[in-house]
Amino acid sequence: MYFNNLKIKLSGIKTIILCLLFLNILSISCIFSSLHQGGEFIGKTLLIKQIIWITISWIFLIFFTFINYRVYSNFAYIIYFANIFLLLGVLIFGKTVMGAQRWISLFGFTFQPSELSKLSIIILLSHIFSLKGQKNFLNSFVFPIILTVLNALLIFKQPDLGTSLILIFLFLGIGLFSKTNKMYFIGLIILGLIISPFALNSLKDYQKKRLTVFLNPNIDPLGSGYTIIQSKIAIGSGKLIGKGFLAGTQNQFNFLPERHTDFIVTIIAEEWGFIGIIFLLWIYWLILKKILSKASKLRDQFAYYLCLGISFLFFSHIFINIGMTLGILPVVGLPLIFLSYGGTNLLLNSISMGIFFNICRTQR
Amino acid sequence: MRKFNRYKKNYELNFSLGLLQKLYLLGFIILIGVLFNYQIVKGNYYSKRAKNNYVRVIPLRSMRGTIFDRNNIALAYDKAVFNISVIPYQIRNKKEELFNQLSEFLNYDLKLINKNYKKNTLSLFSPVNIIINIDKLSALRLKERFKDIILITTQPQRYYPYPYQSAHILGYVKEATSFYDKLKKYGYNPLERVGFFGVEQYYDAYLRGNDGGNLIEVDAKGRIVGFLGERIPLKGKNVHLTIDxxxxxxxxxxxxxxxxxxxxxxxxxxxxxxxxxxxxxxxxxxxxxxxxxxxxxxxxxxxxxxxxxxxxxxxxxxxxxxxxxxxxxxxxxxxxxxxxxxxxxxxxxxxxxxxxxxxxxxxxxxxxxxxxxxxxxxxxxxxxxxxxxxxxxxxxxxxxxxxxxxxxxxxxxxxxxxxxxxxxxxxxxxxxxxxxxxxxxxxxxxxxxxxxxxxxxxxxxxxxxxxxxxxxxxxxxxxxxxxxxxxxxxxxxxxxxxxxxxxxxxxxxxxxxxxxxxxxxxxxxxxxxxxxxxxxxxxxxxxxxxxxxxxxxxxxxxxxxxxxxxxxxxxxxxxxxxx
Missing domain, CATH: 3.40.710.10 (DD-peptidase/beta-lactamase superfamily)
Structure with a gap:
């Protein structure tokens, strides 16, 4: 049966639901604030769009709560290859059209398969690592890494550096906590460190620029460097208790170009201060802890790896996004989960959450 | 932590989830540490900078590549035109008055000024082109009259010397504003020019230049007090056609x-x-x-x-x-x-x-x-x-x-x-x-x-x-x-x-x-x-x-x-x- 019994029991997941609702409200308030310029409200389209996305994401979350998570194990390869075909489609389609025509015909396509990859890789890796039987170098290390790298390469070609890195991290993260010999992964990390200077050469110009700017923001004070400088000023000026709702001057004077998407945390830091950010991190911490503590009680290996992967997905987004906003990590363009403006990522995270809820419902 | 370890033992896993939890905690502590540094330790410094944050980008528009025919005759090229710009924050109290005066002085349509102002405003501190394409002499006379309130900027403008003859082949260029949502991904600025139709669109990736700018610090009165950096605009590539x-x-x-x-x-x-x-x-x-x-x-x-x-x-x-x-x-x-x-x-x-x-x-x-x-x-x-x-x-x-x-x-x-x-x-x-x-x-x-x-x-x-x-x-x-x-x-x-x-x-x-x-x-x-x-x-x-x-x-x-x-x-x- 793909559907579990439809009785809702909130006991185990009440905390997480409260946390998510809090994040939804915070997201709306930040986007509302970002839509002010010099004290004037400049447009409600984005706000309405986001509210619609939040509603849709809850529908999906509830829907996936009632789908037995074991299904994904059976369909792991189908999901993976369907996603690969989508990505290939984007790539081949993009090649036939030359020059500037690309953006017109391609727009809207590029984003979605790469977001979906995150979940499809978690499912695939959970499936492979939870298989019973002999664990050898080939089927518990080489095979999953080939599949992961294939997927990451296709996304890298788009180009989307952030997401392709996340996929590699997911592989290392889930792998290190699996039954496969940990020396393989440690060897891989060392190998990665050795070849990374060569890999740098294959980056697109603007990706290289982002990395060099990260090392020295003053190189490019107009581009990415400008954003980091402005982001630091906005965050720092929030001080301990912040300037209050809608009182953040830095955000409202349009100093930050991407403030409602990737740099949304600057709004929180400026308006609610250090205390606000600590509270936000605490909320995220609660969610992560709930997922890990559930995972530790699970008897089903597949569910265990799913929880691990989802928690790792969430954590890496939180850490990389806030890290890049603070200037301690390069600007790779990853959204902050459940907060940033944008539908696809929100939807994906809600589906992940729905999968987790189902694990909570079925595995007691 | 004991429960985490038990699981590890049962399944012969590499590490326990307790370790992962500690890793997450470490990540959060790093973030909190940096935040503490910015918001508490350096809070006053940043808040002072925020108050005087008149760091502004004055964009320098890049030239687009020229389109030549097969005998090197230019069919489309950029020429410099003079514009009058204002900084919204600086004129926030006297906008109406200033626009009226400008329109009277130049005999320029007031509606057009207002339209340009609305269309081109990006932020309170970025210069906004309100009058586009005037001759050098009028520009200088205006500067004499209005002094610091206005800025004279030059900007490249596309020109087609053989207008009706090759319009369908060449197409034209337009500011990216109206299609910005689609173009943002490809690194376009809202006011950057993008090719529409013809060669201008098909070979936009070649023709397009790379905008630069000056990063300056201005005080509350709009005077430049510091120069922070510059990026030189790069011209796009020239394209040669088979057309004679x-x-x-x-x-x-x-x-x-x-x-x-x-x-x-x-x-x-x-x-x-x-x-x-x-x-x-x-x-x-x-x-x-x-x-x-x-x-x-x-x-x-x-x-x-x-x-x-x-x-x-x-x-x-x-x-x-x-x-x-x-x-x-x-x-x-x-x-x-x-x-x-x-x-x-x-x-x-x-x-x-x-x-x-x-x-x-x-x-x-x-x-x-x-x-x-x-x-x-x-x-x-x-x-x-x-x-x-x-x-x-x-x-x-x-x-x-x-x-x-x-x-x-x-x-x-x-x-x-x-x-x-x-x-x-x-x-x-x-x-x-x-x-x-x-x-x-x-x-x-x-x-x-x-x-x-x-x-x-x-x-x-x-x-x-x-x-x-x-x-x-x-x-x-x-x-x-x-x-x-x-x-x-x-x-x-x-x-x-x-x-x-x-x-x-x-x-x-x-x-x-x-x-x-x-x-x-x-x-x-x-x-x-x-x-x-x-x-x-x-x-x-x-x-x-x-x-x-x-x-x-x-x-x-x-x-x-x-x-x-x-x-x-x-x-x-x-x-x-x-x-």
């Missing part, structure tokens, strides 16, 4: 005020020497934003490139193609003779010919464009075979020209008709189809490429317009062989030559040009006046050039021949036919 501007000019002159298109192509490589469509438009109008209305609302649609964006019945132009099909399918030979009595009767329907030709062989039928001959050939072939061959001649596929928004034609068959029109295919449809009438449609460029395959001894070309980028030759020319036998090609070529060379040939009026032209005329019936067609090539034995003249509702092929004559005559007298 002189030939393009002659095409425009020969066309006069007739609607239609002229295509002049290198037979061998597919390089387009001229591609003209009329009615045309002025690309400059879309740069300045003045007088664009007449182009947008004109019912003759001057923005449409008739050579590639519109499909028409091709009429008798289809006859050489049908001839090749019948010869290749071995249904006729060059000496097969049919009798033309001026009409073909099928049941109760009569299909006419434009004259009574009596007994004619294939050569004569091509030279005289005898309908009855080809009705009969068409009936022998049947709709499936005709459809197969019109597909083989690529009449229903894009030619692949490097211009955006190309349309493709239609090669109908019974399946198509059943599906689209829910009607079955009649023999009458086959009769119509065999002279390029009925449901068959093609763009002039598709028809040109098809006939060019005959000129080119069976080789198809992909028509192209790009010669090179900067100094690098990037010609796209490529050929594919159709597999049609040389013998059959030569028979049809001979027939097309007789169209011009024999006294009774339909294009005999081109004979005095002495260019050894072979070709085919066409008068395609449609709603309203017929379309006039001529597609030919010369010298017919080893063609160098292929020409197509198409007149939309031009009346007849005779009108098209007049244009061809004038066009080729001018080329000849200006010695432009020497390679």
């Amino acid at each position: 501007n002189r030939i393009q000019q002659i095409a425009k002159d020969s066309m006069g005020d007739k609607k239609g298109a002229i295509i002049f192509m290198d037979s061998d490589s597919g390089e387009l020497l001229a591609l003209f469509s009329y009615p045309s438009f002025d690309s400059n109008a879309f740069i300045t934003g003045k007088n664009t209305g007449k182009f947008l609302t004109d019912k003759n649609c001057p923005l449409i490139n008739r050579a590639i964006q519109s499909t028409y019945p091709i009429g008798s132009i289809f006859k050489p193609i049908i001839s090749i099909s019948a010869l290749e399918e071995k249904k006729i030979t060059s000496s097969t003779t049919f009798n033309c009595t001026g009409k073909l009767t099928l049941g109760s329907t009569k299909f006419g010919c434009w004259s009574v030709h009596h007994d004619e062989n294939l050569y004569e039928a091509l030279a005289h464009s005898c309908n009855v001959y080809f009705y009969k050939v068409g009936l022998i072939l049947g709709q499936k075979t005709i459809s197969k061959w019109s597909k083989k001649f690529k009449l229903d596929s894009l030619t692949g020209i490097d211009l955006p928004y190309e349309k493709k034609g239609l090669s109908p068959n019974a399946n198509w008709k059943q599906k689209k029109l829910k009607k079955s295919w009649y023999t009458g449809d086959t009769v119509n189809l065999s002279i390029g009438q009925g449901y068959m449609l093609a763009t002039p460029l598709e028809a040109t490429v098809a006939i060019n395959a005959i000129a080119n001894n069976g080789y198809f070309v992909i028509p192209s317009i790009l010669k090179g980028v900067e100094q690098v030759n990037s010609s796209l020319s490529s050929r594919t062989y159709s597999g049609i036998s040389e013998k059959n090609i030569n028979i049809v070529k001979q027939g097309m030559r007789m169209t011009v060379s024999t006294k009774t040939g339909t294009a005999n009026m081109l004979k005095p040009l002495n260019l050894n032209i072979a070709g085919k005329t066409g008068t395609a019936q449609t709603r309203g006046k017929s379309h006039g067609w001529f597609i030919g090539f010369f010298p017919y034995k080893e063609p160098k050039y292929t020409i197509c003249v198409f007149l939309e509702n031009g009346g007849s092929s005779h009108e098209a021949l007049n244009v061809v004559y004038n066009f080729l005559n001018s080329l000849k007298s200006q010695n432009l036919l020497e390679k």
